[in-house]
Amino acid sequence: MLRHEFRPGKLVVGLFLVAAGVAYAGDAGGLWVTEWFAAIPLVVAGLVLAGVAAGINGAIRRRRRVGRTSTADPGPEISG
Protein backbone atom coordinates (compact mmCIF):
# COMPACT_ATOMS: atom_id res chain seq x y z
CA MET A 1 0.00 0.00 0.00
CA LEU A 2 2.94 2.36 -0.40
CA ARG A 3 3.15 2.89 -4.15
CA HIS A 4 1.12 5.75 -5.57
CA GLU A 5 1.10 8.21 -8.42
CA PHE A 6 4.17 10.38 -8.89
CA ARG A 7 4.23 13.73 -7.08
CA PRO A 8 7.04 15.82 -8.57
CA GLY A 9 6.62 18.66 -6.05
CA LYS A 10 7.58 16.42 -3.15
CA LEU A 11 10.60 15.16 -5.05
CA VAL A 12 11.86 18.66 -5.83
CA VAL A 13 11.48 20.01 -2.30
CA GLY A 14 12.98 16.83 -0.84
CA LEU A 15 16.03 17.04 -3.09
CA PHE A 16 16.60 20.69 -2.21
CA LEU A 17 16.38 19.88 1.50
CA VAL A 18 18.89 17.06 1.02
CA ALA A 19 21.18 19.50 -0.79
CA ALA A 20 20.94 21.97 2.10
CA GLY A 21 21.63 19.22 4.63
CA VAL A 22 24.63 17.92 2.70
CA ALA A 23 26.05 21.43 2.33
CA TYR A 24 25.95 22.01 6.08
CA ALA A 25 27.13 18.49 6.91
CA GLY A 26 30.19 19.01 4.71
CA ASP A 27 30.86 22.29 6.47
CA ALA A 28 30.59 20.61 9.87
CA GLY A 29 32.80 17.77 8.69
CA GLY A 30 35.44 20.19 7.50
CA LEU A 31 35.25 19.27 3.82
CA TRP A 32 34.23 22.73 2.64
CA VAL A 33 32.97 26.01 3.99
CA THR A 34 29.29 26.89 3.93
CA GLU A 35 27.98 30.29 4.90
CA TRP A 36 25.41 30.23 7.67
CA PHE A 37 22.66 31.69 5.47
CA ALA A 38 23.02 29.08 2.73
CA ALA A 39 19.87 27.28 3.91
CA ILE A 40 17.63 30.26 3.16
CA PRO A 41 18.06 30.46 -0.65
CA LEU A 42 18.15 26.68 -0.95
CA VAL A 43 14.92 26.10 0.97
CA VAL A 44 13.11 29.02 -0.63
CA ALA A 45 14.17 27.96 -4.12
CA GLY A 46 13.15 24.40 -3.36
CA LEU A 47 9.71 25.43 -2.18
CA VAL A 48 9.14 27.72 -5.16
CA LEU A 49 10.27 25.13 -7.68
CA ALA A 50 8.20 22.49 -5.91
CA GLY A 51 5.15 24.73 -6.19
CA VAL A 52 5.81 25.22 -9.90
CA ALA A 53 6.30 21.48 -10.44
CA ALA A 54 3.16 20.60 -8.50
CA GLY A 55 1.17 23.18 -10.46
CA ILE A 56 2.38 21.84 -13.81
CA ASN A 57 1.69 18.29 -12.65
CA GLY A 58 -1.83 19.19 -11.59
CA ALA A 59 -2.53 21.00 -14.85
CA ILE A 60 -1.31 18.05 -16.91
CA ARG A 61 -3.40 15.60 -14.87
CA ARG A 62 -6.49 17.76 -15.16
CA ARG A 63 -6.09 18.16 -18.90
CA ARG A 64 -5.48 14.44 -19.36
CA ARG A 65 -8.55 13.59 -17.29
CA VAL A 66 -10.69 16.05 -19.22
CA GLY A 67 -9.43 14.62 -22.49
CA ARG A 68 -10.11 11.07 -21.33
CA THR A 69 -13.66 11.80 -20.17
CA SER A 70 -14.50 13.76 -23.32
CA THR A 71 -13.29 10.93 -25.53
CA ALA A 72 -14.68 8.22 -23.28
CA ASP A 73 -18.16 9.68 -22.81
CA PRO A 74 -19.56 9.06 -26.30
CA GLY A 75 -18.21 5.54 -26.19
CA PRO A 76 -20.91 3.84 -24.12
CA GLU A 77 -23.64 5.64 -26.04
CA ILE A 78 -22.38 4.28 -29.31
CA SER A 79 -21.92 0.79 -27.98
CA GLY A 80 -25.16 0.84 -25.99
Add this chain to the structure above:
Amino acid sequence: MTDHEHAATGQGPGSGPGPAAGGGPQDAVPAAGAASSPGAASSGAVPGDTLTAAPPHRFRRDRRSKVLAGVCAGLGRQCDMDPVIFRITLAVLSATGGIGLIFYGFAWLFVPYDDEEENEVRKLFTGRVDGQALAAVLFALVGCGVFLSMLSNASVLTFAVVLSLLLAGAGYWSQQRGAPDPDPLAAQAVADAPPEAQAPPVPAAYPSWWRDPIVKDGTHVGGTGYLWGPGDSRTRDITDAVHISLGPSYPHWPQDLRPPRPPAPKPRGPRWIGGWVFLLALFAGALGTAARWDDQALGTSLQMGLACALVVFGLGIAVSSFLGRTGAGSVFLAIVTAGLLAASAALPKDLTTHWERLTWQPTAVAQVQPHYDLGNGVGTLDLTRLPLTKGQTVATYAQVGIGQLKVIVPSDVTVKLSVDVGVGDIQLPGDDKKDVDVEPGKHKQVTLTPATGVKSTGTLDLDLRVDVGQAEVSRAAS
Protein backbone atom coordinates in the same frame (compact mmCIF):
# COMPACT_ATOMS: atom_id res chain seq x y z
CA MET B 1 -17.55 -0.07 26.16
CA THR B 2 -20.98 0.30 27.64
CA ASP B 3 -20.58 4.01 27.88
CA HIS B 4 -19.57 4.15 24.27
CA GLU B 5 -22.62 2.20 23.28
CA HIS B 6 -24.77 4.57 25.24
CA ALA B 7 -23.18 7.47 23.51
CA ALA B 8 -23.34 5.88 20.11
CA THR B 9 -26.98 4.96 20.40
CA GLY B 10 -27.62 8.58 21.17
CA GLN B 11 -29.95 8.94 24.11
CA GLY B 12 -32.02 12.00 23.46
CA PRO B 13 -31.86 15.14 25.49
CA GLY B 14 -34.89 14.35 27.53
CA SER B 15 -33.75 10.90 28.50
CA GLY B 16 -30.95 11.63 30.92
CA PRO B 17 -32.57 12.52 34.19
CA GLY B 18 -36.11 12.71 32.96
CA PRO B 19 -39.04 10.34 33.00
CA ALA B 20 -39.34 10.20 29.23
CA ALA B 21 -37.47 6.94 28.89
CA GLY B 22 -40.49 4.69 29.18
CA GLY B 23 -42.88 6.82 27.22
CA GLY B 24 -43.83 6.20 23.64
CA PRO B 25 -43.58 8.86 21.03
CA GLN B 26 -47.15 9.94 21.56
CA ASP B 27 -46.70 11.10 25.12
CA ALA B 28 -43.07 11.98 24.76
CA VAL B 29 -43.73 15.63 24.19
CA PRO B 30 -45.28 16.44 27.56
CA ALA B 31 -42.84 14.17 29.37
CA ALA B 32 -39.85 15.79 27.81
CA GLY B 33 -41.39 19.14 28.37
CA ALA B 34 -41.70 18.49 32.06
CA ALA B 35 -38.12 17.36 32.31
CA SER B 36 -36.71 19.92 29.98
CA SER B 37 -33.34 21.25 30.86
CA PRO B 38 -32.74 24.91 30.16
CA GLY B 39 -29.94 24.61 27.65
CA ALA B 40 -31.20 21.93 25.36
CA ALA B 41 -34.73 23.14 25.53
CA SER B 42 -34.35 26.67 24.36
CA SER B 43 -31.56 26.24 21.87
CA GLY B 44 -33.99 25.77 19.05
CA ALA B 45 -31.84 23.11 17.46
CA VAL B 46 -33.29 20.62 15.04
CA PRO B 47 -34.08 17.29 16.70
CA GLY B 48 -31.65 15.32 14.59
CA ASP B 49 -28.78 17.35 15.98
CA THR B 50 -29.47 16.56 19.58
CA LEU B 51 -29.87 12.88 18.84
CA THR B 52 -26.42 12.65 17.32
CA ALA B 53 -24.87 15.11 19.75
CA ALA B 54 -22.66 12.61 21.52
CA PRO B 55 -20.68 10.46 19.13
CA PRO B 56 -18.01 8.60 21.07
CA HIS B 57 -15.09 10.61 19.73
CA ARG B 58 -16.14 13.99 21.09
CA PHE B 59 -15.18 15.03 24.58
CA ARG B 60 -18.33 15.77 26.56
CA ARG B 61 -19.03 15.92 30.28
CA ASP B 62 -20.82 12.83 31.50
CA ARG B 63 -23.94 13.53 33.51
CA ARG B 64 -24.67 9.93 34.49
CA SER B 65 -21.50 9.08 36.39
CA LYS B 66 -20.50 12.53 37.54
CA VAL B 67 -19.21 13.43 40.96
CA LEU B 68 -18.79 17.18 40.68
CA ALA B 69 -19.33 18.37 37.14
CA GLY B 70 -18.69 15.23 35.13
CA VAL B 71 -15.39 16.40 33.63
CA CYS B 72 -13.41 13.44 34.92
CA ALA B 73 -16.19 11.04 34.02
CA GLY B 74 -16.26 12.47 30.51
CA LEU B 75 -12.48 12.23 30.28
CA GLY B 76 -12.63 8.64 31.43
CA ARG B 77 -15.26 7.82 28.84
CA GLN B 78 -13.34 9.67 26.16
CA CYS B 79 -10.09 7.84 26.93
CA ASP B 80 -11.69 4.53 27.94
CA MET B 81 -10.08 4.75 31.36
CA ASP B 82 -11.29 4.67 34.92
CA PRO B 83 -12.41 8.21 35.84
CA VAL B 84 -10.90 7.74 39.30
CA ILE B 85 -7.47 7.97 37.71
CA PHE B 86 -8.35 11.40 36.36
CA ARG B 87 -9.97 12.47 39.64
CA ILE B 88 -6.95 11.58 41.76
CA THR B 89 -4.44 13.01 39.30
CA LEU B 90 -6.38 16.24 38.89
CA ALA B 91 -6.63 16.56 42.67
CA VAL B 92 -2.86 16.14 42.97
CA LEU B 93 -2.36 18.64 40.15
CA SER B 94 -4.69 21.08 41.92
CA ALA B 95 -2.62 20.88 45.07
CA THR B 96 0.69 21.24 43.22
CA GLY B 97 0.51 24.36 41.16
CA GLY B 98 -3.20 24.63 40.54
CA ILE B 99 -3.05 23.28 37.01
CA GLY B 100 -5.72 20.73 37.90
CA LEU B 101 -8.09 23.43 39.10
CA ILE B 102 -7.46 25.55 36.01
CA PHE B 103 -8.07 22.61 33.70
CA TYR B 104 -11.16 21.46 35.59
CA GLY B 105 -12.64 24.94 35.70
CA PHE B 106 -12.13 25.65 32.03
CA ALA B 107 -13.34 22.20 31.00
CA TRP B 108 -16.41 22.78 33.13
CA LEU B 109 -16.95 26.12 31.43
CA PHE B 110 -16.28 25.18 27.85
CA VAL B 111 -17.29 21.52 27.52
CA PRO B 112 -21.05 20.94 27.47
CA TYR B 113 -22.82 17.97 28.97
CA ASP B 114 -23.20 15.03 26.64
CA ASP B 115 -26.92 15.65 26.32
CA GLU B 116 -26.70 19.41 25.86
CA GLU B 117 -25.61 21.62 23.05
CA GLU B 118 -24.51 24.65 25.03
CA ASN B 119 -21.59 25.01 27.36
CA GLU B 120 -21.67 27.00 30.57
CA VAL B 121 -19.94 30.01 29.04
CA ARG B 122 -22.65 30.39 26.46
CA LYS B 123 -25.31 30.10 29.11
CA LEU B 124 -23.46 32.67 31.17
CA PHE B 125 -23.24 35.15 28.35
CA THR B 126 -26.84 34.70 27.29
CA GLY B 127 -28.10 35.75 30.66
CA ARG B 128 -28.76 32.40 32.29
CA VAL B 129 -26.43 32.62 35.25
CA ASP B 130 -26.62 29.65 37.57
CA GLY B 131 -24.55 28.03 40.25
CA GLN B 132 -22.81 25.68 37.85
CA ALA B 133 -21.28 28.45 35.78
CA LEU B 134 -20.31 30.48 38.83
CA ALA B 135 -18.67 27.46 40.45
CA ALA B 136 -16.76 26.76 37.24
CA VAL B 137 -15.53 30.37 37.10
CA LEU B 138 -14.54 30.12 40.75
CA PHE B 139 -12.58 26.93 40.07
CA ALA B 140 -10.69 28.53 37.22
CA LEU B 141 -9.98 31.71 39.23
CA VAL B 142 -8.74 29.83 42.30
CA GLY B 143 -6.63 27.62 40.05
CA CYS B 144 -5.06 30.66 38.40
CA GLY B 145 -4.34 32.14 41.83
CA VAL B 146 -2.66 28.97 43.07
CA PHE B 147 -0.73 28.72 39.83
CA LEU B 148 0.54 32.30 40.11
CA SER B 149 1.55 31.76 43.73
CA MET B 150 3.51 28.65 42.76
CA LEU B 151 5.13 30.29 39.76
CA SER B 152 8.47 30.78 41.49
CA ASN B 153 8.62 27.20 42.71
CA ALA B 154 10.27 25.49 39.78
CA SER B 155 10.38 21.98 41.19
CA VAL B 156 6.65 21.93 41.96
CA LEU B 157 5.84 23.26 38.51
CA THR B 158 8.14 20.71 36.89
CA PHE B 159 6.41 17.95 38.79
CA ALA B 160 3.00 19.26 37.75
CA VAL B 161 4.00 19.55 34.11
CA VAL B 162 5.52 16.07 34.05
CA LEU B 163 2.47 14.62 35.75
CA SER B 164 0.09 16.31 33.31
CA LEU B 165 2.15 15.08 30.38
CA LEU B 166 2.09 11.56 31.80
CA LEU B 167 -1.66 11.75 32.30
CA ALA B 168 -2.22 13.07 28.79
CA GLY B 169 0.02 10.37 27.38
CA ALA B 170 -1.76 7.65 29.33
CA GLY B 171 -5.12 8.94 28.18
CA TYR B 172 -4.02 9.10 24.59
CA TRP B 173 -2.54 5.61 24.73
CA SER B 174 -5.65 4.22 26.33
CA GLN B 175 -7.80 5.92 23.71
CA GLN B 176 -5.78 4.47 20.86
CA ARG B 177 -5.47 1.06 22.51
CA GLY B 178 -8.07 -0.77 20.50
CA ALA B 179 -8.34 1.61 17.58
CA PRO B 180 -7.48 -0.67 14.63
CA ASP B 181 -9.56 -3.53 15.96
CA PRO B 182 -12.99 -2.42 17.17
CA ASP B 183 -15.10 -4.93 19.01
CA PRO B 184 -17.23 -6.60 16.29
CA LEU B 185 -19.97 -7.57 18.76
CA ALA B 186 -20.39 -4.04 19.98
CA ALA B 187 -20.42 -2.70 16.43
CA GLN B 188 -23.05 -5.29 15.55
CA ALA B 189 -25.18 -4.28 18.52
CA VAL B 190 -24.95 -0.63 17.59
CA ALA B 191 -25.86 -1.32 14.01
CA ASP B 192 -28.76 -3.62 14.86
CA ALA B 193 -30.43 -1.55 17.49
CA PRO B 194 -31.43 1.89 16.30
CA PRO B 195 -32.37 3.98 19.27
CA GLU B 196 -35.88 4.63 20.23
CA ALA B 197 -37.01 7.93 18.81
CA GLN B 198 -37.25 10.69 21.33
CA ALA B 199 -39.26 13.82 21.05
CA PRO B 200 -37.44 17.11 21.02
CA PRO B 201 -37.87 18.98 24.25
CA VAL B 202 -40.32 21.81 24.36
CA PRO B 203 -39.37 24.74 26.52
CA ALA B 204 -41.61 25.23 29.47
CA ALA B 205 -39.69 27.13 32.13
CA TYR B 206 -36.78 29.50 32.27
CA PRO B 207 -34.49 29.35 35.23
CA SER B 208 -33.25 32.91 35.33
CA TRP B 209 -35.10 34.88 37.93
CA TRP B 210 -35.22 38.05 35.87
CA ARG B 211 -36.26 36.29 32.70
CA ASP B 212 -39.61 35.04 33.83
CA PRO B 213 -42.10 35.32 30.99
CA ILE B 214 -44.31 38.30 31.51
CA VAL B 215 -47.94 37.42 31.12
CA LYS B 216 -50.17 40.19 29.86
CA ASP B 217 -53.61 39.38 28.55
CA GLY B 218 -52.67 35.74 28.64
CA THR B 219 -49.79 36.08 26.18
CA HIS B 220 -46.09 35.58 26.69
CA VAL B 221 -43.80 38.47 26.05
CA GLY B 222 -40.33 37.39 25.10
CA GLY B 223 -39.34 34.12 26.65
CA THR B 224 -36.92 32.50 24.25
CA GLY B 225 -34.44 32.11 27.09
CA TYR B 226 -32.02 34.47 25.43
CA LEU B 227 -31.38 38.12 26.10
CA TRP B 228 -30.92 38.65 22.37
CA GLY B 229 -31.03 36.64 19.20
CA PRO B 230 -33.88 35.31 17.14
CA GLY B 231 -37.21 35.77 18.78
CA ASP B 232 -38.96 32.99 16.94
CA SER B 233 -37.04 30.00 18.23
CA ARG B 234 -40.17 28.69 19.92
CA THR B 235 -42.40 28.96 16.92
CA ARG B 236 -39.87 27.23 14.72
CA ASP B 237 -40.25 24.08 16.79
CA ILE B 238 -43.96 23.91 16.18
CA THR B 239 -43.62 22.04 12.92
CA ASP B 240 -41.39 19.49 14.60
CA ALA B 241 -43.84 19.12 17.45
CA VAL B 242 -46.64 18.57 14.94
CA HIS B 243 -44.61 15.89 13.19
CA ILE B 244 -44.05 14.05 16.43
CA SER B 245 -47.55 14.36 17.75
CA LEU B 246 -48.80 12.82 14.52
CA GLY B 247 -46.88 9.72 15.43
CA PRO B 248 -45.64 6.82 13.34
CA SER B 249 -48.54 7.05 10.91
CA TYR B 250 -47.16 10.31 9.64
CA PRO B 251 -44.92 9.36 6.74
CA HIS B 252 -42.05 11.75 7.44
CA TRP B 253 -41.19 11.21 11.02
CA PRO B 254 -39.15 8.01 11.11
CA GLN B 255 -36.67 9.31 8.55
CA ASP B 256 -36.37 12.59 10.37
CA LEU B 257 -35.59 11.13 13.73
CA ARG B 258 -33.43 8.16 12.90
CA PRO B 259 -29.81 8.98 13.62
CA PRO B 260 -27.65 8.82 10.53
CA ARG B 261 -25.48 5.72 10.33
CA PRO B 262 -21.82 6.37 10.94
CA PRO B 263 -20.17 6.83 7.55
CA ALA B 264 -18.37 3.81 6.20
CA PRO B 265 -14.60 4.06 6.67
CA LYS B 266 -12.88 5.51 3.67
CA PRO B 267 -10.70 3.20 1.63
CA ARG B 268 -7.19 3.71 2.89
CA GLY B 269 -4.82 5.35 0.49
CA PRO B 270 -1.08 4.91 0.55
CA ARG B 271 0.21 4.76 4.07
CA TRP B 272 1.59 7.84 5.83
CA ILE B 273 5.31 7.70 6.44
CA GLY B 274 5.64 11.16 8.04
CA GLY B 275 5.89 9.70 11.54
CA TRP B 276 8.65 7.30 10.60
CA VAL B 277 10.53 10.04 8.79
CA PHE B 278 10.33 12.20 11.90
CA LEU B 279 11.57 9.41 14.15
CA LEU B 280 14.42 8.62 11.79
CA ALA B 281 15.34 12.30 11.60
CA LEU B 282 15.42 12.52 15.40
CA PHE B 283 17.63 9.45 15.50
CA ALA B 284 19.97 10.77 12.81
CA GLY B 285 20.14 14.16 14.55
CA ALA B 286 21.09 12.56 17.84
CA LEU B 287 23.71 10.40 16.12
CA GLY B 288 25.24 13.33 14.24
CA THR B 289 25.36 15.52 17.33
CA ALA B 290 26.90 12.76 19.41
CA ALA B 291 29.51 11.99 16.77
CA ARG B 292 30.88 15.53 16.89
CA TRP B 293 30.22 16.23 20.56
CA ASP B 294 33.59 15.39 22.08
CA ASP B 295 36.06 17.01 19.77
CA GLN B 296 34.24 19.92 18.24
CA ALA B 297 32.75 23.26 19.06
CA LEU B 298 29.11 23.38 20.12
CA GLY B 299 28.00 25.03 16.89
CA THR B 300 29.72 22.44 14.73
CA SER B 301 28.26 19.57 16.73
CA LEU B 302 24.73 20.91 16.53
CA GLN B 303 25.23 21.71 12.85
CA MET B 304 26.26 18.12 12.15
CA GLY B 305 23.23 16.70 13.94
CA LEU B 306 20.75 19.09 12.37
CA ALA B 307 22.27 18.53 8.93
CA CYS B 308 21.81 14.77 9.34
CA ALA B 309 18.20 15.32 10.43
CA LEU B 310 17.60 17.62 7.46
CA VAL B 311 19.04 15.07 5.03
CA VAL B 312 16.71 12.42 6.47
CA PHE B 313 13.74 14.78 6.16
CA GLY B 314 14.65 15.60 2.58
CA LEU B 315 15.10 11.95 1.66
CA GLY B 316 11.78 11.07 3.27
CA ILE B 317 9.93 13.81 1.43
CA ALA B 318 11.61 12.93 -1.84
CA VAL B 319 10.76 9.24 -1.41
CA SER B 320 7.18 10.16 -0.59
CA SER B 321 6.83 11.52 -4.11
CA PHE B 322 6.15 7.94 -5.19
CA LEU B 323 6.15 5.75 -2.07
CA GLY B 324 3.99 6.53 0.94
CA ARG B 325 2.63 9.91 1.93
CA THR B 326 4.07 12.83 3.84
CA GLY B 327 2.11 15.97 4.48
CA ALA B 328 2.68 19.62 5.13
CA GLY B 329 3.77 18.71 8.67
CA SER B 330 6.93 17.02 7.45
CA VAL B 331 7.77 19.95 5.18
CA PHE B 332 7.18 22.34 8.08
CA LEU B 333 9.45 20.33 10.37
CA ALA B 334 12.11 20.25 7.67
CA ILE B 335 11.92 24.04 7.29
CA VAL B 336 12.21 24.48 11.06
CA THR B 337 15.22 22.17 11.03
CA ALA B 338 16.80 24.20 8.24
CA GLY B 339 16.26 27.39 10.25
CA LEU B 340 17.87 25.86 13.32
CA LEU B 341 20.69 24.66 11.12
CA ALA B 342 21.37 28.16 9.86
CA ALA B 343 21.29 29.42 13.46
CA SER B 344 23.71 26.74 14.61
CA ALA B 345 26.04 27.53 11.73
CA ALA B 346 25.98 31.17 12.79
CA LEU B 347 27.05 30.32 16.34
CA PRO B 348 30.58 31.48 17.13
CA LYS B 349 33.03 28.64 16.76
CA ASP B 350 34.75 29.23 20.08
CA LEU B 351 31.74 27.94 22.01
CA THR B 352 32.60 24.45 23.13
CA THR B 353 30.35 21.65 24.24
CA HIS B 354 31.87 21.66 27.71
CA TRP B 355 31.69 24.16 30.51
CA GLU B 356 35.29 24.94 31.22
CA ARG B 357 36.94 26.38 34.27
CA LEU B 358 40.28 27.93 33.45
CA THR B 359 42.61 29.84 35.68
CA TRP B 360 45.45 31.89 34.32
CA GLN B 361 47.96 32.81 37.00
CA PRO B 362 51.04 34.53 35.62
CA THR B 363 53.78 34.97 38.20
CA ALA B 364 56.14 37.09 36.14
CA VAL B 365 55.64 40.03 33.86
CA ALA B 366 57.11 38.06 31.00
CA GLN B 367 54.49 35.36 31.48
CA VAL B 368 51.57 37.71 30.89
CA GLN B 369 50.16 36.87 27.49
CA PRO B 370 48.70 39.63 25.38
CA HIS B 371 45.51 37.63 24.81
CA TYR B 372 43.52 35.26 27.03
CA ASP B 373 40.54 33.53 25.47
CA LEU B 374 37.85 31.11 26.63
CA GLY B 375 34.76 29.94 24.71
CA ASN B 376 32.33 29.19 27.45
CA GLY B 377 32.84 28.64 31.13
CA VAL B 378 34.48 30.49 33.95
CA GLY B 379 37.80 32.07 33.23
CA THR B 380 39.83 33.43 36.14
CA LEU B 381 42.74 35.76 35.53
CA ASP B 382 44.66 35.91 38.79
CA LEU B 383 47.21 38.71 38.74
CA THR B 384 47.88 38.86 42.47
CA ARG B 385 51.30 37.23 42.20
CA LEU B 386 52.46 39.53 39.48
CA PRO B 387 55.55 41.37 40.75
CA LEU B 388 55.08 44.88 39.44
CA THR B 389 57.75 47.43 40.07
CA LYS B 390 56.98 51.09 40.40
CA GLY B 391 56.07 52.76 37.15
CA GLN B 392 55.79 49.50 35.25
CA THR B 393 52.77 49.00 32.99
CA VAL B 394 51.39 45.63 31.91
CA ALA B 395 48.64 45.41 29.29
CA THR B 396 46.54 42.36 28.46
CA TYR B 397 43.26 41.37 26.88
CA ALA B 398 40.91 38.68 28.18
CA GLN B 399 37.78 37.36 26.50
CA VAL B 400 35.04 34.89 27.46
CA GLY B 401 32.26 33.91 25.05
CA ILE B 402 29.56 32.73 27.43
CA GLY B 403 30.13 32.58 31.13
CA GLN B 404 32.09 34.54 33.67
CA LEU B 405 35.38 36.36 33.50
CA LYS B 406 36.95 36.95 36.88
CA VAL B 407 39.96 39.19 37.18
CA ILE B 408 41.76 39.49 40.50
CA VAL B 409 44.20 42.36 40.71
CA PRO B 410 46.72 43.13 43.47
CA SER B 411 45.70 45.69 46.01
CA ASP B 412 48.52 48.07 45.26
CA VAL B 413 48.27 48.73 41.55
CA THR B 414 46.40 51.24 39.48
CA VAL B 415 44.08 49.52 37.03
CA LYS B 416 43.02 51.09 33.79
CA LEU B 417 39.95 49.13 32.88
CA SER B 418 37.94 48.86 29.70
CA VAL B 419 35.09 46.33 29.97
CA ASP B 420 32.69 45.30 27.23
CA VAL B 421 29.77 42.98 28.00
CA GLY B 422 27.40 41.99 25.20
CA VAL B 423 24.58 40.90 27.47
CA GLY B 424 25.17 40.69 31.17
CA ASP B 425 26.62 42.41 34.16
CA ILE B 426 29.82 44.14 35.24
CA GLN B 427 31.10 43.86 38.79
CA LEU B 428 33.82 46.22 39.94
CA PRO B 429 35.55 46.42 43.32
CA GLY B 430 33.23 48.12 45.74
CA ASP B 431 30.05 47.00 43.98
CA ASP B 432 27.51 45.00 45.90
CA LYS B 433 27.93 41.35 45.02
CA LYS B 434 24.19 40.83 45.02
CA ASP B 435 23.55 43.77 42.74
CA VAL B 436 23.42 41.95 39.41
CA ASP B 437 22.06 44.20 36.71
CA VAL B 438 21.76 42.40 33.39
CA GLU B 439 21.70 44.74 30.40
CA PRO B 440 22.60 44.45 26.74
CA GLY B 441 25.58 46.31 25.37
CA LYS B 442 27.36 47.35 28.55
CA HIS B 443 30.59 49.27 28.34
CA LYS B 444 32.67 50.72 31.12
CA GLN B 445 35.98 52.54 31.05
CA VAL B 446 37.33 53.38 34.48
CA THR B 447 40.61 53.76 36.28
CA LEU B 448 40.79 52.09 39.66
CA THR B 449 43.28 53.65 42.04
CA PRO B 450 44.51 51.73 45.06
CA ALA B 451 42.98 52.48 48.40
CA THR B 452 44.22 55.50 50.24
CA GLY B 453 47.34 54.80 52.24
CA VAL B 454 48.55 52.13 49.85
CA LYS B 455 51.37 53.13 47.59
CA SER B 456 50.75 52.55 43.93
CA THR B 457 53.42 50.30 42.48
CA GLY B 458 52.51 49.85 38.85
CA THR B 459 49.74 50.06 36.30
CA LEU B 460 47.64 47.30 34.77
CA ASP B 461 45.96 48.07 31.48
CA LEU B 462 43.14 45.54 31.18
CA ASP B 463 40.81 45.11 28.25
CA LEU B 464 38.01 42.68 29.09
CA ARG B 465 35.31 41.30 26.81
CA VAL B 466 32.39 38.99 27.72
CA ASP B 467 29.76 38.21 25.08
CA VAL B 468 27.12 36.79 27.41
CA GLY B 469 27.67 36.64 31.13
CA GLN B 470 29.49 38.57 33.80
CA ALA B 471 32.77 40.36 34.01
CA GLU B 472 34.02 40.66 37.55
CA VAL B 473 37.05 42.61 38.70
CA SER B 474 38.08 42.31 42.31
CA ARG B 475 40.99 43.40 44.44
CA ALA B 476 42.99 40.84 46.32
CA ALA B 477 43.02 41.30 50.04
CA SER B 478 46.42 42.70 50.94
